[in-house]
Amino acid sequence: MIVGLGAAGALIAVMPEPKSPAPVAQLPFTYAPTTEAATPTPAPSPSTSPVRTSAATRVRVVHPPASRRAPTSPATTAPTSPAPFQATFEAESQRNVMGGQARAMPRDDASDGLVVRFVGNNEDNFLRFTSLTVPDTGTYNVRIQYISGDPRDTTILVNGHSLGSMTFPASPDWYTVDTLSLRLGLNAGPNTIEMRNDTDYAPDFDRIDVTR
Ligand SMILES: [Ca+2]
DSSP states (O other), X not given: OEEEEOTXXXXXEEOSOSSOSSHHHHSSSOOOOBSOXXXXXXXXXXXXXXXXXXXXXXXXXXXXXXXXXXXXXXXXXXXXXXXXXXXXXXXXXXXXXXXXXXXXXXXXXXXXXXXXXXXBSSTTOOEEEEEEEESSSEEEEEEEEEEOSSOEEEEEEETTXXXXXXXXXXXXXXXXXXXXXXXXXEOSEEEEEXXXXXXXXXXXXXXXXXXX
């Protein structure tokens, strides 16, 4: 396997075979499946406090100290870290490409009540997110929500570059969403992420959350 970051920051990975033993451990990104079908936790706001539940319930607004407020001076140079970013991309979006038998179907537990099923088992049956737009070239947290009653392999291609095959662990059942998190290099502007398995079925895909 050859892995590296291209000039534009896109993660480049070359895997020779679609199914190799323990493929996940060989991949150059964080692999952190969780069992929660959670909605991304919004960043805490420094300007509010939790609602008090005393007899007289009220909301107290706390303003940050002057030193933490946004500077009023236009003299800003060399930011120390990129601005936080968060976006959600539904698998069933009409902007995506669902090849062959892949199609959107209802699942109560899924985001917006829909997942894309029947991805894989043939080279024609794939799902391609076409508009994962990010503000800057760099590395992002990419969390994939999916449903798969048994462990299933999927080959992921980022902007046409294959990351090789990885195994999505089994979700609790065929109706409950699970997540798999990766760290991927993306380019400023729209990116494509494609899910496929030419020889066996892949999971049902719900959505992708991209954060920084
Ligand atoms: Ca969905």
